[in-house]
Amino acid sequence: MSWMSVIIAGLITYFTRFSMITFVNSKMMSKKVRLVLSYVPSTVFPAIIFPAVFFNDYGKLVEINDPKIFGILAAIIIGFFSRNVIATILAGLIVYWFLIF
Amino acid sequence: MSTKYSIFKKGLIDISPLLIPVVPFGIIFGAIGIELGFSPIITYATSLIIFGGASQIVFIQLLSGGASSLVAITSVGVINSRHFLYGAVLTEYLEKLTLIKKLMISYLVTDQTFAVSSRYFKDHKINDKSHYHLLGAGITLWTTWQLTTIIGIFLGSIVPDEWGLKFAIPLTFLAIIVNEFRKLDHVLVMLISGISSLIFFDIPFKAYIIITPLIGLFSALLIIKFKENK
Numbered sequence: 001m002s003w004m005s006v007i008i009a010g011l012i013t014y015f016t017r018f019s020m021i022t023f024v025n026s027k028m029m030s031k032k033v034r035l036v037l038s039y040v041p042s043t044v045f046p047a048i049i050f051p052a053v054f055f056n057d058y059g060k061l062v063e064i065n066d067p068k069i070f071g072i073l074a075a076i077i078i079g080f081f082s083r084n085v086i087a088t089i090l091a092g093l094i095v096y097w098f099l100i101f
Numbered sequence: 102m103s104t105k106y107s108i109f110k111k112g113l114i115d116i117s118p119l120l121i122p123v124v125p126f127g128i129i130f131g132a133i134g135i136e137l138g139f140s141p142i143i144t145y146a147t148s149l150i151i152f153g154g155a156s157q158i159v160f161i162q163l164l165s166g167g168a169s170s171l172v173a174i175t176s177v178g179v180i181n182s183r184h185f186l187y188g189a190v191l192t193e194y195l196e197k198l199t200l201i202k203k204l205m206i207s208y209l210v211t212d213q214t215f216a217v218s219s220r221y222f223k224d225h226k227i228n229d230k231s232h233y234h235l236l237g238a239g240i241t242l243w244t245t246w247q248l249t250t251i252i253g254i255f256l257g258s259i260v261p262d263e264w265g266l267k268f269a270i271p272l273t274f275l276a277i278i279v280n281e282f283r284k285l286d287h288v289l290v291m292l293i294s295g296i297s298s299l300i301f302f303d304i305p306f307k308a309y310i311i312i313t314p315l316i317g318l319f320s321a322l323l324i325i326k327f328k329e330n331k
Contacts, residue, residue, distance in 0.1 A: 021195055075276070
């Protein structure tokens with residue numbers, strides 16, 4: 001039974017991955033659609049970032065002085081000025097580690 | 102002129118920092134699968150067949166918690182529906198590929214590969230070798246996820262929870278979008294999306310992960326219209 005579920009879930013996931021790439025091409029999309037799509041990273045990734053930072057493991061809002069808040073602020077500042085992926089991640093982790101240990 | 106190999110390597114290098122949370126996450130996934138009573142084979146099979154970290158965790162937790170297969174499968178579908186958006190963005194850069202190649206490369210589209218490769222495609226002139234970036238990033242991530250799942254299955258959670266590596270997940274995605282912080286319209290869309298995700302976090306099937314982007318894209322459309330009218 002589990003096997004069937006895994007395979008169906010896998011097929012559905014694969015469909016979400018290949019359908020647009022195989023069946024849709026840029027000629028089908030207007031300039032405006034493509035312009036709107038250029039915002040995809042700016043709208044999907046905050047949906048991953050915000051709950052991970054502002055909620056604790058039980059889905060409750062964290063305190064304003066939570067280590068994660070300071071970590072993300074450090075990452076934003078370093079990231080904004082350095083424009084460097086590794087520096088951004090490390091800045092956030094180091095501040096977070098400094099506060100939790 | 103960049104060669105296939107050098108573009109592939111660029112993809113590998115670009116995705117590497119994003120692997121910091123993927124490694125412990127994969128190990129934890131493998132360990133949880135066994136703890137919840139799944140066999141090593143089926144735990145590993147989810148990493149091979151579904152290949153979507155967050156959705157796999159939800160999937161096995163629901164199944165072991167007694168939820169019906171239908172609920173577990175629906176949750177996976179809803180959580181992974183964001184790939185439709187990734188595909189819609191990537192398709193114009195992969196247009197020249199044959200159908201078989203499109204079908205193969207699609208399997209490698211994840212949050213992380215989309216993050217680094219869509220940026221590469223946007224910043225570089227597209228030629229018949231550009232997709233090697235997505236291959237390099239995707240194969241690197243795929244291999245990491247498969248290996249770490251196996252490590253977790255056999256060695257358990259060898260990465261202590263107290264290290265707080267879970268926090269590296271939001272950090273890696275922040276590192277990707279921080280480039281857009283200089284554009285006011287993008288910052289506005291990010292704030293609208295982020296706050297929406299907090300508001301809709303509790304609705305069933307983790308649907309916030311697709312509702313939020315739709316709200317964000319709609320607000321982007323309004324912003325574009327507003328700018329045109331000025």
